[in-house]
Amino acid sequence: MFDALVTTVLAAPALAEAAEHAEGGLPVFVFPVIFAVAFVFLGYVVFSFRDVSNRSVRKPSTQQHSAGAIDEYGHPEQH
Numbered sequence: 485m486f487d488a489l490v491t492t493v494l495a496a497p498a499l500a501e502a503a504e505h506a507e508g509g510l511p512v513f514v515f516p517v518i519f520a521v522a523f524v525f526l527g528y529v530v531f532s533f534r535d536v537s538n539r540s541v542r543k544p545s546t547q548q549h550s551a552g553a554i555d556e557y558g559h560p561e562q563h
Contacts, residue, residue, distance in 0.1 A: 553561040 555561050
């Protein structure tokens with residue numbers, strides 16, 4: 485049971501030294517570029533849906549309200 489713990493403790497310095505010398509794979513400036521491209525893409529997606537509500541069939545100007553007063557929340561006043 486303690487063999488695994490001893491092996492881990494003894495191997496930790498060797499693993500730490502190997503991690504210091506390991507190459508990251510990508511240069512540091514690539515990560516912000518990836519996030520910037522993703523941010524611009526998601527901004528484009530959001531921007532493409534900017535007028536979806538204006539194309540809706542149920543616009544307030546085309547809705548037929550029943551005769552009577554309308555309160556500030558758009559509901560018919562019923563007293």
